[in-house]
Amino acid sequence: MSNRFVSETGGGGGVGGSDVATRRLRETVTLLTLPVEESVVAGSGAEGDEKRKVPGLRSVVGVVFEDNEKARRMLEVLGVEALEVIEVRGLLRRRVEAWT
Secondary structure, three states, X not given: OOHHHHHHOHHHOOHHHHHHHHHHHXXXXXXXXXXXXXXXXXXXXXXXXXXXXXXXXXXXXXXXXXXXXXXXXXXXXXXXXXXOHHHHHHHHHOOHHHOO
């Protein structure tokens, strides 16, 4: 990533910096692994039997590129808090299957 990422996360050397970097990485992976179509996945609860809907890539892309307020609401649903809307748009642009 760019130097901007390193400086924002405190250089990655401290505990706080690595927490932020880990959160940003986890959110990036979430976006890069979104299913193309909406799906239902097992929750991460203790029993593992709760299920939740995960929006599909195409619907996420449609909302994120529509306007900033709708994009923030969608990111909240996905649990993405550490990444800015502009960063999310840059990531989603790279998902070829979103545009086919």
